[in-house]
Amino acid sequence: MTPPTARRRRQRQAARAMTERLTPAQARRLMLQRQRTRLEDDLERRLAAAGLPAPEREYRFHRVRQWRFDFAWKHLGYFGRGGVAVEIDGGIWTRGRHTRGAGYEGDVRKLNAATRLDWKVYHVTASMLDDPQACVRMVREALG
Secondary structure (H helix, E strand, C coil): CCCHHHHHHHHHHHHHHHHHCCCHHHHHHHHHHHHCCHHHHHHHHHHHHCCCCCCEEEEECCCCCCCEEEEEEECCHHHHCCEEEEEEECCCCCCCHHHCHHHHHHHHHHHHHHHHCCEEEEEEECCHHHCHHHHHHHHHHHHC
């Protein structure tokens, strides 16, 4: 049997070799796919089971900044501005990014910019997903 450290080293080497053969666009797409979390996948399954329209995942809503929403339903009104967005805030009890100073400040800047662009942004935490029907109801009401 291969020792765990040797196995991990081979896995890192294989991953590095694979990403070296990707175009920049492919590498970005792969990075975004890996960023999806279990919480996001769980909520997406529940929204689909409830018959709600499929959201756009990792939607970039700002032309200049690289800000993205976990889920977005773009409205066609208001000259193409705005819509409904859902952000999954994980790690709030483990000093994750959303609860530390710089991370929280970045989230506030993002939310303020989204508000200026007519987005309705809803935040969902891991404990809120313990009642999935409430989350589905919230999104259904937001979409009208």
